[in-house]
Every structure is written in structure tokens, then in C-alpha cells.
Amino acid sequence: MQMPSLSPPSSSLVSLGGFAKPKPVALGGGILVKALYTPNKTTFNDPSDSKMAAATAPKWAQKTITLPPQRRGCHLVTPKILKEIGQDLSGFKCGLAHLFLQHTSASLTMNENYDSDVRDDTETFLNRIVPEGRSAPWRHTLEGPDDMPAHIKSSMFGCTLTIPITNGQLNMGTWQGIWLCEHRDAATPRNVVITLSGI
Amino acid sequence: MQMPSLSPPSSSLVSLGGFAKPKPVALGGGILVKALYTPNKTTFNDPSDSKMAAATAPKWAQKTITLPPQRRGCHLVTPKILKEIGQDLSGFKCGLAHLFLQHTSASLTMNENYDSDVRDDTETFLNRIVPEGRSAPWRHTLEGPDDMPAHIKSSMFGCTLTIPITNGQLNMGTWQGIWLCEHRDAATPRNVVITLSGI
Amino acid sequence: MQMPSLSPPSSSLVSLGGFAKPKPVALGGGILVKALYTPNKTTFNDPSDSKMAAATAPKWAQKTITLPPQRRGCHLVTPKILKEIGQDLSGFKCGLAHLFLQHTSASLTMNENYDSDVRDDTETFLNRIVPEGRSAPWRHTLEGPDDMPAHIKSSMFGCTLTIPITNGQLNMGTWQGIWLCEHRDAATPRNVVITLSGI
Numbered sequence: 001m002q003m004p005s006l007s008p009p010s011s012s013l014v015s016l017g018g019f020a021k022p023k024p025v026a027l028g029g030g031i032l033v034k035a036l037y038t039p040n041k042t043t044f045n046d047p048s049d050s051k052m053a054a055a056t057a058p059k060w061a062q063k064t065i066t067l068p069p070q071r072r073g074c075h076l077v078t079p080k081i082l083k084e085i086g087q088d089l090s091g092f093k094c095g096l097a098h099l100f101l102q103h104t105s106a107s108l109t110m111n112e113n114y115d116s117d118v119r120d121d122t123e124t125f126l127n128r129i130v131p132e133g134r135s136a137p138w139r140h141t142l143e144g145p146d147d148m149p150a151h152i153k154s155s156m157f158g159c160t161l162t163i164p165i166t167n168g169q170l171n172m173g174t175w176q177g178i179w180l181c182e183h184r185d186a187a188t189p190r191n192v193v194i195t196l197s198g199i
Numbered sequence: 200m201q202m203p204s205l206s207p208p209s210s211s212l213v214s215l216g217g218f219a220k221p222k223p224v225a226l227g228g229g230i231l232v233k234a235l236y237t238p239n240k241t242t243f244n245d246p247s248d249s250k251m252a253a254a255t256a257p258k259w260a261q262k263t264i265t266l267p268p269q270r271r272g273c274h275l276v277t278p279k280i281l282k283e284i285g286q287d288l289s290g291f292k293c294g295l296a297h298l299f300l301q302h303t304s305a306s307l308t309m310n311e312n313y314d315s316d317v318r319d320d321t322e323t324f325l326n327r328i329v330p331e332g333r334s335a336p337w338r339h340t341l342e343g344p345d346d347m348p349a350h351i352k353s354s355m356f357g358c359t360l361t362i363p364i365t366n367g368q369l370n371m372g373t374w375q376g377i378w379l380c381e382h383r384d385a386a387t388p389r390n391v392v393i394t395l396s397g398i
Numbered sequence: 399m400q401m402p403s404l405s406p407p408s409s410s411l412v413s414l415g416g417f418a419k420p421k422p423v424a425l426g427g428g429i430l431v432k433a434l435y436t437p438n439k440t441t442f443n444d445p446s447d448s449k450m451a452a453a454t455a456p457k458w459a460q461k462t463i464t465l466p467p468q469r470r471g472c473h474l475v476t477p478k479i480l481k482e483i484g485q486d487l488s489g490f491k492c493g494l495a496h497l498f499l500q501h502t503s504a505s506l507t508m509n510e511n512y513d514s515d516v517r518d519d520t521e522t523f524l525n526r527i528v529p530e531g532r533s534a535p536w537r538h539t540l541e542g543p544d545d546m547p548a549h550i551k552s553s554m555f556g557c558t559l560t561i562p563i564t565n566g567q568l569n570m571g572t573w574q575g576i577w578l579c580e581h582r583d584a585a586t587p588r589n590v591v592i593t594l595s596g597i
Binding site: 058094095096109110111112115117118120121122124125128129156157158161162163164166171172173174175176179197198199 | 595
Binding site: 058060061062101129130137140148155158160197 | 295308316321327355361370371372373374375378397398
């Protein structure tokens with residue numbers, strides 16, 4: 001389940017190919033600058049130079065994907081997301097990938113990508129923290145005992161994620177992955193609007 | 200309170216007008232690509248062609264709005280937000296709307312837009328989960344018993360939201376809405392910096 | 399610890415210098431428009447005019463910084479972040495700063511920037527809400543009793559923040575600051591990928 005090829009070791013220098021001038025510099029206060037991307041000033045000053053502008057002109061791409069129904073719980077969906085946007089990502093040297101779940105009873109979060117116990121334990125936590133069933137104080141019960149808890153969990157973890165793109169790939173840490181957390185008992189397909197922007 | 204006109208049914212194809220080439224394609228793994236926006240390559244290669252560049256040139260807009268004071272609790276503010284940025288949104292075929300609440304004792308979250316009980320139940324949850332008053336262990340009490348709980352709730356739900364823009368509208372799910380959650384007893388105006396970017 | 403110079407008082411008009419046309423207008427419903435940035439239409443219509451395009455052409459910058467090891471708890475890191483990106487920010491009249499923590503056992507959140515008790519109380523809350531040690535129900539325990547709680551806290555507060563840039567500065571509220579919350583007992587360096595975009 002781990003995807004070492006996606007993200008460079010967090011301690012290594014992020015390479016930005018011909019576009020980048022990596023500057024590993026130790027600064028005061030213990031901060032280490034690892035990579036810096038500064039677009040060529042000339043590009044902005046001379047957009048009529050089509051060749052250079054082509055290389056760094058900001059661009060946008062957007063698509064909506066539907067993740068298949070999953071049982072209640074936390075699920076690692078990085079491979080599914082990458083299957084959809086991997087090729088699109090390759091066109092961006094530097095940018096952001098924005099994921100937006102169009103639902104209010106599920107959530108998107110970034111967490112551990114290796115041990116499935118972490119996902120199960122997180123589901124255990126969510127069920128402990130948000131009361132469900134007879135003991136729950138909810139007024140909104142018409143859609144089932146798991147519906148109101150699902151709405152609360154959705155706001156706790158959120159329905160949106162923004163991930164940096166570096167050199168054509170999602171620049172996540174070695175152990176990070178994208179989770180879809182399904183908070184309803186009934187599994188349904190879930191839509192995610194993915195927006196890419198960058199250069 | 201529902202705004203069906205804002206968001207296409209989540210099961211329908213997202214239309215992107217003359218710019219888009221919607222490609223509903225069923226791929227392996229049960230993923231369904233519903234809409235894809237790919238800027239015309241020619242545009243980037245020839246920015247001196249003003250007409251084409253005008254159509255897809257990335258642009259930015261930003262404004263700060265002040266939401267009127269609201270009582271402690273969760274409030275649906277989508278109509279108020281849209282009243283402010285609806286016209287600005289219409290200039291974007293594809294992009295992102297970023298909302299940033301400039302406060303630490305309130306929060307912005309995305310949740311259900313129809314039944315006000317969901318908002319009330321969420322407020323009930325927040326008050327159960329974060330102790331307040333004599334039984335609370337807080338050291339920060341100078342600004343009132345509701346202040347420290349408000350700070351915690353603000354980090355739980357967050358003060359920022361990023362929503363995709365598609366074809367001039369916020370591309371939320373059918374049941375999604377923007378909530379302002381006021382965590383203080385004393386109602387005060389709340390500032391939101393809204394940044395739009397896209398093409 | 400307060401940085402009044404970074405953020406204009408939330409009740410004042412946000413000035414955008416020569417680029418902006420601040421429009422303080424009271425609209426119906428109690429909404430007050432405080433500042434509006436609308437790029438000169440001519441710029442988009444005539445990108446071959448290099449001088450104008452240079453002024454407003456969207457640009458991107460990205461760097462990875464490493465924050466030094468911090469003890470378990472919540473820490474105000476705004477000064478450290480600004481030391482790294484302050485100069486880069488000055489090149490943006492309007493934009494977004496995206497911070498992405500490349501770890502799953504720490505978090506980034508926006509909260510109060512003045513009283514350190516608020517950070518300590520927030521740590522107290524997190525430790526109360528997420529069970530740790532013998533009484534905890536976790537299956538993922540191989541990496542220590544504080545590891546699984548750390549993962550949960552990371553998803554509760556999130557690992558990413560997006561902050562508006564206005565007139566070369568982070569446009570936070572007067573009392574807002576960037577917190578790094580370290581959820582592990584063992585202090586380790588933490589990487590943050592910072593992506594700036596705007597005009």
C-alpha cells in the first residue's frame with residue numbers, strides 16, 4: 001500500500017528538473033530551505049515570447065471522478081486518485097491539486113498510508129466520539145441513526161484537501177496517503193471534483 | 200434553504216459549455232470520469248494571440264466581506280456569500296474560490312444545506328465535546344468561559360474553505376452548503392477574505 | 399508574539415495599493431464589501447502588451463522548509479514561516495499561500511497568536527479527547543502509545559492551510575497565527591511544502 005515512488009524521501013532535496021534551482025541552504029533558527037521554484041522573470045516580462053511562456057504559463061484542469069461505493073470506515077484511495085489524474089499531473093512542474101468531495105456524510109483526509117490498523121482505529125475513534133443510536137441527543141434522525149453522526153464526522157475531518165504538485169507528482173510525505181472516510185452504513189458512490197492549477 | 204440551481208445533480212454530467220469536452224468514460228476499478236477541462240494547448244503556445252489568451256488567461260480576484268453578527272451556533276451562509284461573489288464567479292469557467300475567516304473563535308465548514316436540525320445538532324455536539332464553565336480545565340479564562348472552547352472548536356472545524364468553480368458557479372454537491380459556526384456567546388461581525396482564481 | 403504589522407485591523411479597509419480600487423459599500427443584508435481586486439480587463443485582452451502583463455501575470459513559487467524539532471504540544475510558528483517566505487510574499491499583490499505538512503503525526507492549524515495558555519489548553523483538550531495508553535482501544539501500537547493518538551489528532555486539525563495574500567503580506571486577522579501541533583513525544587524536524595500563487 002506504500003508508494004515510495006510518489007514522494008521523494010522527506011529528507012532529500014526536491015528536484016525540479018530543468019526549471020528549478022534547488023538551493024539547500026541552512027538559515028538562522030534551524031530552518032532549512034530545501035527547494036525553491038522561482039519562475040524566470042523574463043517569462044513574465046515578455047509573454048509574447050511564446051516558447052518561454054509555453055513552458056511556464058499557468059494552466060488549469062478540472063475533472064469530476066466518482067469513487068466506487070465503500071463500506072463504512074476509512075479507506076486509502078491514493079491509487080484510485082492517481083489513476084485518474086496521474087497523467088494530468090505530469091504536465092505541472094509546480095502547482096496545487098485540489099480535491100473536493102461533493103457530500104456531507106463522508107470526508108477526505110490525509111493520513112498514514114501503510115498500516116490498515118490506523119484506518120480501523122480512526123474509525124473506532126470517530127464512533128466513540130460521536131454518539132449514535134438511542135443514547136444520542138440528535139433531532140435529525142429521519143435519515144437513519146448513522147446520518148447525523150456522519151454529518152458531524154464530515155465537518156471534523158473536512159471534505160476538501162489541497163496537495164502541492166512538484167515536478168509532475170503529488171508532493172506528499174513518505175507515509176502520507178489520501179483517505180476517503182465513509183460515514184454512512186449504506187455504501188454509495190462518492191463524487192470528487194479535482195482541480196489542478198500551476199505551471 | 201436548498202439551492203438546486205447552484206449545483207447540478209451529483210449524478211449528472213458537469214457541463215463546461217464551449218470550453219469543455221465532457222468525457223463520461225468508465226475506467227477500470229469502477230472510476231467514472233465525468234468531466235474534464237483541458238485548456239487548449241494552442242493558447243499556451245501562442246499567448247500573443249490575444250483573442251485566445253483572453254478566453255483562458257488565468258485571473259485573480261479578491262474581496263473582504265463582513266458577515267453580520269449571528270448568535271452562537273451553526274448558520275447556513277451560502278446565500279450571503281453568493282450575493283457577494285455571484286457576479287465575480289460568472290467570469291470563471293474553471294477555478295477555485297477560497298474563503299478565509301479572519302477569526303479564531305468561529306469557523307467555516309461545508310455541511311448539509313437543508314434541515315436546520317443538522318446545524319442545531321452539530322452545535323449540540325460541539326458543546327458536548329468541549330467542556331465549558333466550572334468543570335473545564337482551561338487556564339485561558341480571562342475572556343470568558345466560552346472563549347477557550349471557541350478557540351478549540353475553531354481548530355476542529357477550521358477557518359478556511361476552498362470550493363471548485365465550474366462554469367461560473369460554485370461546484371458544490373446538491374446537499375452542500377457553507378456554514379459559519381459562531382462559537383462565542385456575544386455575536387460580532389465576522390470578516391471573510393474571498394479569493395477567486397482560475398480561467 | 400503578536401504581529402500587528404502583518405495584518406491590518408480587521409475593521410479597516412484593506413488597501414491594495416495602485417492595483418486596487420477599494421470599494422467600501424454597504425449592501426443589503428448587512429454585508430459590507432471591504433476591498434475588491436479586479437485585474438484590468440485590458441491585461442487579459444492584450445497579453446502581447448508585455449508591460450501590463452508583467453504587472454499582473456499570474457506566477458507560482460514553491461519551497462520546502464524544515465521546522466526544527468519541537469516538544470509535544472501546540473507551537474506558534476508564524477515568525478518562522480514568515481522568515482522563510484516574507485520576501486517571496488512581497489512579489490504578490492493578490493494570491494494564496496498554501497502550507498502542506500508532510501507528516502501524519504503532527505498538524506497545522508490557524509489559531510490565537512497571543513496567549514500561550516491557549517496553545518497549552520488546546521493540547522490539554524487533544525489529550526482528553528483521544529485516549530492514550532492502557533485504556534486506549536487502538537490496534538496500531540507498534541510505534542508507541544502516542545503514535546495512534548497522533549494520527550487521529552493530525553486528521554482532526556489537518557495538515558494543510560491556505561492563507562490569502564494581500565498586498566505582499568499574509569492577510570490574517572489581528573489575532574490569528576500559524577500553529578504547528580506536534581503530537582509525538584519524540585521531537586523531530588517537520589517538513590512544510592509552501593506554495594505561493596497569485597499576481
